[in-house]
Amino acid sequence: ASNGNGDGTARVVVPEIKFTKLFINGEFVDAASGKTFETRDPRTGDVLAHVAEADQADVDLAVKSARDAFDHGKWPRMSGYERGRVMSKLADLVEQHTEELAALDGADAGKLLLLGKMIDIPAATQMLRYYAGAADKIHGDVLRVSGKYQGYTLKEPIGVVGVIIPWNFPTMMFFLKVSPALAAGCSVVVKPAEQTPLSALYYAHLAKLAGVPDGVINVVPGFGPTAGAALTSHMDVDSVAFTGSTEVGRLIMESAARSNLKTVSLELGGKSPLIIFDDADVDMAVNLSRLAVFFNKGEVCVAGSRVYVQEGIYDEFAKKAAEAAQNWKVGDPFDVTSNMGPQVDKDQFERVLKYIELGKSEGATLLTGGKPAADKGYYIEPTIFVDVTEDMRIAQEEIFGPVMSLMKFRTVDEVIEKANCTRYGLAAGIVTKSLDIANRVSRSVRAGTVWVNCYFAFDPDAPFGGYKMSGFGRDQGLAAMDKYLQVKSVITAL
Ligand code: NAD
Numbered sequence: 006a007s008n009g010n011g012d013g014t015a016r017v018v019v020p021e022i023k024f025t026k027l028f029i030n031g032e033f034v035d036a037a038s039g040k041t042f043e044t045r046d047p048r049t050g051d052v053l054a055h056v057a058e059a060d061q062a063d064v065d066l067a068v069k070s071a072r073d074a075f076d077h078g079k080w081p082r083m084s085g086y087e088r089g090r091v092m093s094k095l096a097d098l099v100e101q102h103t104e105e106l107a108a109l110d111g112a113d114a115g116k117l118l119l120l121g122k123m124i125d126i127p128a129a130t131q132m133l134r135y136y137a138g139a140a141d142k143i144h145g146d147v148l149r150v151s152g153k154y155q156g157y158t159l160k161e162p163i164g165v166v167g168v169i170i171p172w173n174f175p176t177m178m179f180f181l182k183v184s185p186a187l188a189a190g191c192s193v194v195v196k197p198a199e200q201t202p203l204s205a206l207y208y209a210h211l212a213k214l215a216g217v218p219d220g221v222i223n224v225v226p227g228f229g230p231t232a233g234a235a236l237t238s239h240m241d242v243d244s245v246a247f248t249g250s251t252e253v254g255r256l257i258m259e260s261a262a263r264s265n266l267k268t269v270s271l272e273l274g275g276k277s278p279l280i281i282f283d284d285a286d287v288d289m290a291v292n293l294s295r296l297a298v299f300f301n302k303g304e305v306c307v308a309g310s311r312v313y314v315q316e317g318i319y320d321e322f323a324k325k326a327a328e329a330a331q332n333w334k335v336g337d338p339f340d341v342t343s344n345m346g347p348q349v350d351k352d353q354f355e356r357v358l359k360y361i362e363l364g365k366s367e368g369a370t371l372l373t374g375g376k377p378a379a380d381k382g383y384y385i386e387p388t389i390f391v392d393v394t395e396d397m398r399i400a401q402e403e404i405f406g407p408v409m410s411l412m413k414f415r416t417v418d419e420v421i422e423k424a425n426c427t428r429y430g431l432a433a434g435i436v437t438k439s440l441d442i443a444n445r446v447s448r449s450v451r452a453g454t455v456w457v458n459c460y461f462a463f464d465p466d467a468p469f470g471g472y473k474m475s476g477f478g479r480d481q482g483l484a485a486m487d488k489y490l491q492v493k494s495v496i497t498a499l
Contacts, residue, residue: 020112031213038058053113071193089141092184136184145160165241167245181481182195182246195224199228234260246270250273272469273471273474277310277431279435282436285318294309309433310410313423315420327373356405357407386407388408395423420446433456434460437457437458453469465482
């Protein structure tokens with residue numbers, strides 16, 4: 006697992022790391038405690054950087070700076086048009102630094118360099134520009150109040166937003182939350198995941214260059230139970246926007262309830278079904294399923310990890326899916342021929358391998374993969390289980406790694422029931438040529454996003470979020486702005 010010629014001897018490329026301190030009130034500063042933590046390179050397990058570790062005292066400072074910027078600063082008071090101009094400038098700067106930023110996420114998260122360059126960073130800039138364009142289109146309604154009154158609503162920014170994000174898409178997650186919050190006129194305190202703090206610090210630097218006033222964006226790397234919990238329990242934080250696991254989502258709601266009843270939005274885990282019907286083109290369906298579950302090493306909340314194939318094509322599909330998995334090249338994310346890099350860290354690597362052992366002990370059969378893919382680093386082979394039943398833990402729990410559970414079904418009604426047989430409801434995929442089946446299943450599956458004859462088709466205009474225990478609230482789309490806005494009714498006597 007090395008860069009370049011794939012013989013294990015080439016040098017592992019490590020990008021230059023410029024920003025490792027907390028970003029508070031427009032300055033990079035050490036943690037008050039002086040503490041740092043290590044972020045590691047999953048290609049080797051070596052330390053990549055020592056990053057300042059925020060705890061309660063630092064989060065207090067960051068929230069204070071965000072509060073001051075909101076209560077007294079110009080950001081919420083400037084016109085939406087002006088905010089949009091600054092955000093557009095930030096988008097341009099992000100774009101100009103694509104190479105460097107993709108390399109940072111590559112080394113910090115094990116993300117394919119190409120994926121960063123072609124997908125994560127373009128999606129982030131598109132998100133910024135989408136909400137930059139929305140910033141001057143925030144308006145209320147004229148009310149039909151009865152009697153001798155006139156009334157209207159104002160939409161005002163909600164205030165200080167705590168943003169807590171995971172490590173699988175460090176760049177996209179940052180802008181998914183920060184873009185609409187900035188457009189609304191809020192200020193933010195971002196706690197990136199402890200596994201991948203580096204690109205968020207870089208974005209804080211670029212935001213300052215773009216003209217985002219001091220205090221409007223603060224970044225406090227640190228751990229969940231300390232820095233994260235300090236943010237969610239803070240009396241001066243008005244809202245928390247979270248993406249991460251269902252377990253932590255529950256803790257965040259509790260913390261919000263116990264402190265100041267701040268609003269929360271939760272984008273949580275998934276165990277999404279990909280349903281392939283007999284009339285599908287098998288080769289196309291195999292390619293789609295490989296993408297659905299092995300893309301970004303399976304570290305994707307919407308991964309189509311439960312693949313249901315109708316009985317008429319099941320055997321052919323299974324054979325071709327195994328071949329396709331074997332041809333999915335695992336290797337250094339900086340090598341352009343790699344299809345999949347290493348899992349993000351040692352914990353995640355061990356967790357995925359444990360699930361593979363669990364699958365075997367539950368009685369599922371390994372069709373392919375199932376082992377580490379290199380002697381060094383956190384690489385795992387693309388893995389497919391067959392003989393999986395709904396009651397198995399590998400069919401119910403989110404593995405968050407390159408593991409597919411392949412299952413057979415007979416009828417449409419049966420597969421709808423099976424698809425819904427999970428506590429999650431984030432996404433679903435359908436492959437069929439029948440419009441009737443596509444419509445029926447789309448409407449019956451309890452999931453926030455349904456893809457028909459595609460997977461991972463994202464757009465800033467398409468609301469994204471979960472049903473059931475995949476959370477509530479929507480990112481993306483104009484409606485996502487509402488999470489960051491308050492509605493005020495103004496009623497005047499005539
Ligand atoms: P995680 O929930 O462990 O951590 C996510 C973030 O929460 C991290 O920044 C972490 O430091 C913080 N955190 C942890 N404990 C906390 C606490 N007590 N208080 C406040 N913050 C705390 O999740 P993870 O392992 O980093 O990420 C994987 C999970 O994220 C998976 O379940 C995945 O499905 C989910 N995810 C969901 C989406 C989505 O849009 N629905 C997208 C990506 C990932």
